Amino acid sequence: SQTIHQWPATLVQPVGSPLSLECTVEGTSNPNLYWYRQAAGRGLQLLFYSVGIGQISSEVPQNLSASRPQDRQFILSSKKLLLSDSGFYLCAWKGDLAVNTGELFFGEGSRLTVL
Amino acid sequence: AQSVTQLGSHVSVSEGALVLLRCNYSSSVPPYLFWYVQYPNQGLQLLLKYTSAATLVKGINGFEAEFKKSETSFHLTKPSAHMSDAAEYFCAVIQSGAAGNKLTFGGGTRVLVKP
Numbered sequence: 001s002q003t004i005h006q007w008p009a010t011l012v013q014p015v016g017s018p019l020s021l022e023c024t025v026e027g028t029s030n031p032n033l034y035w036y037r038q039a040a041g042r043g044l045q046l047l048f049y050s051v052g053i054g055q056i057s058s059e060v061p062q063n064l065s066a067s068r069p070q071d072r073q074f075i076l077s078s079k080k081l082l083l084s085d086s087g088f089y090l091c092a093w094k095g096d097l098a099v100n101t102g103e104l105f106f107g108e109g110s111r112l113t114v115l
Numbered sequence: 116a117q118s119v120t121q122l123g124s125h126v127s128v129s130e131g132a133l134v135l136l137r138c139n140y141s142s143s144v145p146p147y148l149f150w151y152v153q154y155p156n157q158g159l160q161l162l163l164k165y166t167s168a169a170t171l172v173k174g175i176n177g178f179e180a181e182f183k184k185s186e187t188s189f190h191l192t193k194p195s196a197h198m199s200d201a202a203e204y205f206c207a208v209i210q211s212g213a214a215g216n217k218l219t220f221g222g223g224t225r226v227l228v229k230p
Binding site for chain 2: 043088106
């Protein structure tokens with residue numbers, strides 16, 4: 001069966017420090033991968049998605065970047081965190097639309113607090 | 116283009132009462148529709164999905180939703196609320212067959228269950 005893991009689960013970082021959140025998927029190959037952010041009162045915002053290794057699409061201009069160095073690994077990064085980067089970050093994956101009708105499967109989330 | 120509107124960011128119900136969460140969508144092609152539930156500090160879990168088969172869809176935890184094309188709606192219901200139903204619920208839409216396959220989420224509805 002397929003599983004998705006994110007880490008760290010919680011993170012408290014000072015303003016201006018770097019960030020790295022990691023997400024890995026097991027039990028599938030060539031998944032579409034996604035990073036979402038939930039900020040207080042703002043619902044789910046799609047940040048990045050990837051359809052393959054090295055292929056990253058950004059949905060909104062921001063202080064963050066994403067990379068996909070391996071087929072089942074998706075990393076969210078920042079060189080210098082801002083207060084506004086605080087939030088709950090969710091990684092998700094999706095298999096072939098023809099196979100599983102397009103729903104996303106989410107990781108457990110990473111809570112980032114920037115102080 | 117596709118979009119989702121969830122009416123009511125907060126809903127309060129008494130234990131044992133009907134739960135009704137409203138979702139309306141817009142899509143230029145036949146959609147696939149989903150309801151997700153999120154418990155505090157956790158990722159999103161799929162409750163149910165509509166993929167152009169039966170219009171009345173049954174999901175986990177006693178929830179069901181009915182796809183009504185004429186009303187462009189996909190409301191979520193549960194006949195009798197339980198304390199464990201307290202969570203945030205998200206409706207989502209994807210255009211069937213769309214390349215890139217990006218899910219669009221509604222703003223979410225937080226459910227409070229009163230004893």
